[in-house]
Amino acid sequence: MAARTTTRRTLAAVLAATTAALLLGACGDQTEAGRSPGADGAGAAKSDAPLFAQLPADIRAAGVIKVGTDATYAPMEFVENGKIVGVDPDVAEALGRHLGVRFVFTSGTFDSLVTSLNSGRQDVVMSSMTDTLARQQGLDDKGQKTGNGVDFVDYFVAGSVVYVRKGNPQQIGSLADLCGKRTAVQRGTTFEEVAKARSKECEAAGKPALAIESFPTDAEAQTRVKAGGAVAGINDYPVAAYLALKADGGNVFEVVGDQIEAGPFGIAVAKDNPELREALKAALAACIADGSYRKALDKWGAGTGAIASASVNAGS
Secondary structure (H helix, E strand, C coil): CCCCCECCCCCCCCCCCCHHHHHCCCCCCCECCCCCCEECCCCCEECCCCCHHHCCHHHHHHCEEEEEECCEECCCEEEECCEEECHHHHHHHHHHHHHCCEEEEEECCHHHHHHHHHCCCCCEECCCCECCHHHHHCECCCCCECCCCEEEEEEEEEEEEEEEECCCCCCCCCHHHHCCCEEEEECCCHHHHHHHHHHHHHHHCCCCCCEEEEECCHHHHHHHHHCCCCCEEEEEHHHHHHHHHHHHHHCCEEEEEEEEEEEEEEEEEECCCHHHHHHHHHHHHHHHHHCHHHHHHHHCCCHHHCCCCCEECCCC
């Protein structure tokens, strides 16, 4: 949460998932991926997976990669029938087949995920998080150093967009129409930054600033727009498109305007864990080559966000 960010693309029709899941919070779940390593007589972990040996020793021994996520973000990651599902868990499953470990997803608040990574509670963050230079360097929205920063293995591209209540009662055409309007966003996301930047533009043009309401979860921001407390929300395009298609049978939201500031989503890895970063990059390259990566995206109608090759820290 998100974060999350942007791309001028058209999302294909999203495949089935329950609308109720859009507003569910998630607490731990796990996604099976690949062969879990066992141990030989000397206690050494082993696996037949082609990239298993490239993983750090502690992950090879554990047989799992612990993943922090905010599972309130359909179709990217959300809860269905008590399990965390979506684009990110399916991509992780494909990665796990090459790495020979399971990816175990645990849900938390989006703006606390990097902290959980740097504290060692999680091995990676995989939560539609936009790869930005500020996150790489551990900077807050004022450019102040707040942590060590993270590295990103980039696996998807997406962009922010405005969504409103069905019928668009305030006749919002784009981000440019939000001056002076109450706008709901998830806290700590790149689209919160989009809202702040637009607010400054409004003031510079002599117009009233946006009345930005930032919430701990994306579900709360959605609820605020649905109830009419906010005129509009800003979200990543795949999520906003999914909301428009699925929420209450497609009768609650609609997307307006173009996407803004296209950028990559990345799997966040601690700066002091380059071995894991490189193993993930190699696994992603293998998934792109064998087609399992594209299959995971297409399952959720997110194929237009596919990347052509694996990269590290490509965000700006």
